[in-house]
Amino acid sequence: MVLPQFEYMTASTLEEACRLLLEHDGKAKVMAGATDLIPPMRDKVFTPEYIIDLKQIPGLDELTYDEEEGLKIGALTTLRTLEKSELVQAKNPAVSYAAKVIASTQIRAKGTLVGNICNSSPSNDSAPNLLAQGAKVNVQGVDGTRVIPIEEFFLGVRKTALKPGEIVTSVVIPPLKDNEKAAYLKFAVRKAMDLAIIGVAAKIKLENGICTDAKIALGAVAITPILAPKAAEVLIGKELTDEVIEEAAQAAMDSCSPISDIRASKEYRKAMIGVYTKRAIKQCLEQF
Amino acid sequence: MMHKSVISLTINGDSVDAIVKDNLTLLDFLRDQLGLTGTKKGCEQGECGACTVLLDGLPVNSCCTLAVECSGREVVTIEGLAREGELTPLQRQFIDKWALQCGYCTPGMIMSATALLNHNPHPTELEIREAIEGNLCRCTGYAKIVEAIQAAAAEMNWEEA
Numbered sequence: 001m002v003l004p005q006f007e008y009m010t011a012s013t014l015e016e017a018c019r020l021l022l023e024h025d026g027k028a029k030v031m032a033g034a035t036d037l038i039p040p041m042r043d044k045v046f047t048p049e050y051i052i053d054l055k056q057i058p059g060l061d062e063l064t065y066d067e068e069e070g071l072k073i074g075a076l077t078t079l080r081t082l083e084k085s086e087l088v089q090a091k092n093p094a095v096s097y098a099a100k101v102i103a104s105t106q107i108r109a110k111g112t113l114v115g116n117i118c119n120s121s122p123s124n125d126s127a128p129n130l131l132a133q134g135a136k137v138n139v140q141g142v143d144g145t146r147v148i149p150i151e152e153f154f155l156g157v158r159k160t161a162l163k164p165g166e167i168v169t170s171v172v173i174p175p176l177k178d179n180e181k182a183a184y185l186k187f188a189v190r191k192a193m194d195l196a197i198i199g200v201a202a203k204i205k206l207e208n209g210i211c212t213d214a215k216i217a218l219g220a221v222a223i224t225p226i227l228a229p230k231a232a233e234v235l236i237g238k239e240l241t242d243e244v245i246e247e248a249a250q251a252a253m254d255s256c257s258p259i260s261d262i263r264a265s266k267e268y269r270k271a272m273i274g275v276y277t278k279r280a281i282k283q284c285l286e287q288f
Numbered sequence: 289m290m291h292k293s294v295i296s297l298t299i300n301g302d303s304v305d306a307i308v309k310d311n312l313t314l315l316d317f318l319r320d321q322l323g324l325t326g327t328k329k330g331c332e333q334g335e336c337g338a339c340t341v342l343l344d345g346l347p348v349n350s351c352c353t354l355a356v357e358c359s360g361r362e363v364v365t366i367e368g369l370a371r372e373g374e375l376t377p378l379q380r381q382f383i384d385k386w387a388l389q390c391g392y393c394t395p396g397m398i399m400s401a402t403a404l405l406n407h408n409p410h411p412t413e414l415e416i417r418e419a420i421e422g423n424l425c426r427c428t429g430y431a432k433i434v435e436a437i438q439a440a441a442a443e444m445n446w447e448e449a
Binding site: 106 | 290291293309310311312313316332333334335337340343346347348349351352353354356357400403418419420421422423
């Protein structure tokens with residue numbers, strides 16, 4: 001089946017890419033790995049007149065870690081790189097895991113974390129960790145750069161806070177301190193090539209056995225990936241006993257509004273949010 | 289207006305220059321423009337892995353790759369593995385272990401497994417199964433495929449020793 005026609009464009013600088021994107025606003029799509037671009041184009045979900053390939057722009061495939069800033073993931077850094085990186089495995093294993101459970105070996109060799117969030121699917125596996133860990137999204141536009149907190153990034157299905165002519169250049173995840181642990185759990189029927197029925201990410205901070213900070217993020221149970229602040233509030237200031245964790249799981253279930261679709265009913269999704277919230281919190285605790 | 293681009297890339301070790309439509313996938317370029325029909329067309333959605341080729345050494349779905357984005361890069365297809373008619377140990381083990389029935393997934397399977405063995409000469413069974421997680425086979429149940437990859441790894445390690 002032939003793809004709809006478009007004009008392929010490359011840019012050698014970010015500024016040039018932003019300018020092209022603005023010039024063809026509404027008619028152009030940015031391309032990194034293309035794995036979430038070509039299938040919907042074939043189905044005519046969208047039919048851009050222009051495709052702007054970022055792969056010629058130097059420096060966008062960075063993957064660095066800094067004790068102050070944290071983990072910086074460039075727009076062209078592939079999921080495979082994240083999955084295989086010993087640096088990521090050591091500094092933020094939840095991020096490495098979330099990359100590994102996406103799609104297949106072939107998709108991860110091309111697909112990127114930044115592309116994953118820019119496509120803004122409610123079930124995307126990258127978002128829950130970023131939400132739970134307070135990531136920042138670095139954006140370049142025609143008039144300069146800005147930083148979007150991840151909790152303000154997702155606006156809807158395939159809708160983000162990016163303005164015309166804006167391109168995400170990197171995502172920065174703050175460093176996990178010694179008393180902070182994070183986890184992401186994906187629940188899907190198949191081990192590969194499947195979307196999450198639900199996903200849960202957690203970040204827990206413990207001081208002297210007491211939880212002093214926490215975040216719980218949920219995937220595939222709302223129009224965007226979401227934080228569940230009520231679930232986190234249950235945990236903060238307490239020792240994380242089974243009863244407290246159970247109460248947080250209930251709060252997470254109450255925070256979401258899933259739909260029924262081919263993968264699961266809304267009731268089942270909600271029930272599984274309870275189960276996986278507990279497991280995600282416990283997986284954080286097991287790491288201490 | 290039909291948009292076209294000039295590309296230069298390496299395919300199975302040969303330099304190739306071509307004029308391609310911008311909306312041409314690498315899969316259709318290989319099969320229809322170059323006649324390299326060993327790479328199979330399955331789902332065209334990046335789900336089945338029948339179209340797997342190596343792009344700069346990594347396995348990718350050629351149906352989810354534009355020909356034009358491969359300019360300056362190196363592509364290896366199933367036709368690029370055998371040297372002067374001699375199959376690679378992996379290809380031969382697929383035959384010896386009966387790792388195929390209808391054969392449609394086989395080129396993609398072999399490309400994924402080739403990439404695995406190039407990067408990891410001593411894979412565990414789990415690593416083998418993860419390497420072919422993006423390759424669907426509806427005939428074999430995968431057991432014989434895993435056996436063939438294990439046998440090829442053993443043979444290649446033995447040859448190196």
